[in-house]
Structures are given as C-alpha cells and as structure tokens.
Amino acid sequence: MDVTRDRVLEALKGVNDPELNQDLVTLGMVDSVTVDGDAVKLQITLTTPACPLKAKIEQDVRAAVARHTGATDVEIVFGSKVRGPTQMPLPGVRNVIAVGSGKGGVGKSTVAANLAAALHLEGAQVGLLDADIYGPSQSKMYGVEGKRLMADDEKHILPLRNHGVKVISIANLVEDGQALTWRGPILHGTLTQLLKQTVWGELDYLIVDLPPGTGDVQLSLSQLVPVTGMVLVTTPQAVALVDVKRAYTMARKTHIPVLGVIENMSYYALPDGTRDYIFGEGGAASWAASERLPLLGRIPITRRLRESGDGGVPIVVSDPENASSVELRRAARLTAGQISIQAQNALPMVG
Numbered sequence: 001m002d003v004t005r006d007r008v009l010e011a012l013k014g015v016n017d018p019e020l021n022q023d024l025v026t027l028g029m030v031d032s033v034t035v036d037g038d039a040v041k042l043q044i045t046l047t048t049p050a051c052p053l054k055a056k057i058e059q060d061v062r063a064a065v066a067r068h069t070g071a072t073d074v075e076i077v078f079g080s081k082v083r084g085p086t087q088m089p090l091p092g093v094r095n096v097i098a099v100g101s102g103k104g105g106v107g108k109s110t111v112a113a114n115l116a117a118a119l120h121l122e123g124a125q126v127g128l129l130d131a132d133i134y135g136p137s138q139s140k141m142y143g144v145e146g147k148r149l150m151a152d153d154e155k156h157i158l159p160l161r162n163h164g165v166k167v168i169s170i171a172n173l174v175e176d177g178q179a180l181t182w183r184g185p186i187l188h189g190t191l192t193q194l195l196k197q198t199v200w201g202e203l204d205y206l207i208v209d210l211p212p213g214t215g216d217v218q219l220s221l222s223q224l225v226p227v228t229g230m231v232l233v234t235t236p237q238a239v240a241l242v243d244v245k246r247a248y249t250m251a252r253k254t255h256i257p258v259l260g261v262i263e264n265m266s267y268y269a270l271p272d273g274t275r276d277y278i279f280g281e282g283g284a285a286s287w288a289a290s291e292r293l294p295l296l297g298r299i300p301i302t303r304r305l306r307e308s309g310d311g312g313v314p315i316v317v318s319d320p321e322n323a324s325s326v327e328l329r330r331a332a333r334l335t336a337g338q339i340s341i342q343a344q345n346a347l348p349m350v351g
C-alpha cells in the first residue's frame, strides 16, 4: 500500500477529538501533512496547550495512520491555538475564567493561583486578577506582596509577573483592609480599572479570583466583560455546599456559564494508604452530577499545599508531583478542555 497524503487525510478524518466529538480534519486541527516515502510528518493544532486528551489523540492518530496507509514512521508535532468566544472579552484576552465559591476558607484562592500556574506550565499565556476584596491573597501566594503597581504615561497599569503569570491584586492597589468598606459604585470603578486599564498583552486565559459569595463584585464582573465561564470551588462539607449552590444560582442569573466544580479538601491520605474524608465524602460530586456539571477535580488536603501558599510559590510549581498538585494540574487541563468544548459549541452549525 502506497503512503499518500490523501490516504493520511482519509485516516485523520476517522479520528475524533474525544471532547469535541468531531474529526480532526473537520475541526481544522490538521495544519500540515508531509509524506516522504514511508515517513509521515503531521502538524496538529490543538484547541489548548493544556489539552486533557493529547495522549489519547496522539495514540488514535498513530493507529489510524498505520491502519490506513501502512506507514510506521509517523512524526507528530503538536501546536495549539486557544479558542474562545468569537468576540474577545478584553483586547488581546481570549478567555476570562472566574473562580468563585459560596463561602470563604474553602481554598478558592489556592485553587485560582494553581490553575493559573498550571495553565502556564502547559504552555498557555496566563493572567491572574485578584478581586477578592475580603481577603486578597494572590500577591502573597505569588510572592509579589508589597510590590507597587506601576503605571505608564497613559495611566495604564503594568501587571506584576511571577512564576510565568501576570498578576494583579487589589492588595497591590490599596492599603490592607481598605477595600472591605467599598460598596457598589466604588467597587465597580476599581474592578473596571483593574480589568480594563491593565496592560495584559496577549492572554489565553485571565483567571479572576472572586470574593466568596454572591455580592457586588460578581455582579460587576458579569456586567463588565463577557466571562467565558466560572469554576466553582467547594469543600465536601454540607455547609459549604449550601453556599456554593447559591453562587451557582447567581452565575446562572448573570448568564455566566459554569465550567465545572472543583472539590477541595476532599480527603487526607493516611500513611497506611487509606483516606480520611475529614469534611465528608462525595457531597460535591453528587451535587455536580445532579446539575450535570463536570467535576473538574478532587484536591486532597496536604501540608505542602498550605505551606506553598504561604511561601509565595504555587504548589504546582514548587512540587509538581505532590498529590494535591497532580489533581490541580488535571483540574487545569479539564477546565481548558471545557472552554474548548464551549467555544466549539458556540460556532454556527455548518451545513
């Protein structure tokens, strides 16, 4: 059997992106096909560098090309181009991801910090905006505490940068605790400034760490930019779940799509290998299932996660193989995957 470009393309038409449920050729993901004797070289552009199913796609492509053409020497070069809503939420910014929770202390900021760092480690361009007026902690978690923000001649704010992520926290803008007294119009003004006057540059994902609950910041954000989606963080505990359901209702009312749920502090792994479900077991999973929301992760409690937050380096950077890191990195890929699915579903139907 001759190896031809047409046969290779035919093979690729039989390989589906498992999340987007269409074949790679129809999805426009095949950038180039080069055939040289029996050797095939492919360039495939994924919808995110953090693609959760890259390994599966690679395996399926190899199998299909071998089956259709007999070629055994197949080189695949993966690239990526992040998809987002047809209209960019902010100039240069492809996706805005809000991270919300029902109540404080469930690990929302920890999750937001690590989602941002994990997406950067996957190769995406990422920004992080800390809009948690009640407890702005990103400047501490990113080790940029006390650094003053700089503005250029046109009053554009230059974000700080650490661990590959552009960061701005309300804590870098005002004195500790000052934002607590702010209400509607001032909050709205400050959020507008942070979102729109910051020189974000080109970003695939801008993560916004929201205050807990369902207050003015949530409302303002939904009015200021088209939010691509929200990730809800909760612990398995009943009291946290009651509150996260409210945050979910608010997201729906303000037309922010919810990408999924991350259960934090899911369990503590005991030295004998068993798990202690300190805050109860499975609460978030069953709620997510009942709402048909993807469960994006179940993050265990680890001492290292707490320490890394306090130490100014997200755990996915400082200790990528830690049990909490592995689950946080997976959650980041699944979140990116949900965004790709959403962008694909929003495209007008062809034919």
Ligand code: ADP
Pocket (backbone or CB within 6 Å): 101, 103, 104, 105, 106, 107, 108, 109, 110, 111, 135, 137, 264, 265, 266, 299, 300, 301, 302, 303, 305, 306, 307, 309, 310, 324
């Ligand atoms: P929130 O933003 O919801 O108020 P934080 O992210 O500030 O919560 O987390 C509260 C505290 O719990 C922080 O000290 C953080 O380091 C710690 N923490 C969060 N998640 C975990 C976890 N899975 N394991 C250990 N400590 C955690």
